[in-house]
Amino acid sequence: MIPELPLDQVRTLLAVVDEGTFDAAAAALHVTPSAVSQRVKALEQRTGRVLLRRTKPVRPTESGEVVVRYARQLARLERDARGELGMSGAGEPTRVSIAVNADSLATWFLGALTRVPHEPRLCFELRREDEDHTAALLREGLVMAAVTSSPDPVPGCSVRALGRMRYLPVASPAFAEAHLAGPLRDSLAEAPVVVFDRLDDFQDTFVRALPGGRAAASPLRHHVPTSEGFAEAVAAGLGWGMVPEAQADPLLETGRLVRLAPQRSVDVPLFWQQWKLDSPALATVAEAVAATAAEALHG
Structure with a gap:
């Protein structure tokens, strides 16, 4: 027989995760820290799983995430x-x-x-x-x-396809003239590049996909962690980058950007x-x- 999950224990676990500590959860629930601790321990015994990492702030384990989502x-x-x-x-x-x-x-x-x-x-x-x-x-x-x-x-969760977001490799005209005179695969391996953050490897992926492409884009990187700022940084000539088509098109029409590879783009499928x-x-x-x-x- 599967044991039920008492609502007071489930809600207490959620309060601990949201508040970050047992004491803060106790204050939010208007009970003592001892009561919070007892409820969490009882829920862990009932599920047979450790549900919280006793860190500061408290973090749910993988099993705890299931209970938090349920709560x-x-x-x-x-x-x-x-x-x-x-x-x-x-x-x-x-x-x-x-x-x-x-x-x-x-x-x-x-x-x-x-x-x-x-x-x-x-x-x-x-x-x-x-x-x-x-x-x-x-x-x-x-x-x-x-x-x-x-x-x-x-x-x-349920999932449904939304469509594909298209990205274009672009740069300012002056940047392209100064840095991209030779074969594109070689130029992009040396030219300054704009990236969103340190996890952004989108530009590297594009360079690798070029015929005879290098291992990655240039190590000379400008980190611009906003979408609008990213597009503006590319248009300003800081480096080249993969800009969403919806942002690139107006800048292409006014001549602030040029496409680096007119026949190439990258589509990212999105889902809800x-x-x-x-x-x-x-x-x-x-x-x-x-x-x-x-x-x-x-x-």
Whole structure:
């Protein structure tokens, strides 16, 4: 027989993770730290798993992430039910937490949120993260939905394809004239390059894919960790870079950018993942995101 998970213990575990310490969780729950510790230990005994790493701040283990996600889903269902029963506070909006990559946030995603109906009242909590890592926030139960590059659903989540985001290799005309006179594969291995952050290997991947391409782009790198700043840095001539088509096109039309390889681009498939919940709030957001993506992304 599978033991049940008592709600008070589940909610206590979530409070510890959210507050970061047992003492802070106790204050938030208006109980003693001893009571918090006992509830967490009882839940660990019931599940037969260690659920928390006793660090500062406290972190959930892999098993703890499952319980945290379950706790957040329970809280979401409770809020929806209270709303449908008219038990919510006067004018209290529903919070929807979403992980989204910087380039989507800078180009098409905010337009999707403007298409969400005004009723029920929603407020959005957006967390910016690389599309290769947004699924991790879903897995940890930190967000309810995510724009991700992974077609493999996180446990407890559904997934739908949104389309492909196209990136163009570009530089300013002056930069191209000064640094890219020879064969492109050799020039890009030496020319200054703009990258988003230290985890960004997009430019390296493009260089490796060129016929006879080198192992990576130049080690002379400018780190610009915002989507808008990245495109502006390339247009200003700091280096070349892979810029989203939606941002590059206006700059190409005005002559501030030139394409380095007119026949080459890179498409990144994007997917929408969300909790498998019968939640009106999530459903309305998902439809608005899918509709906007169909217009803004390549099929």
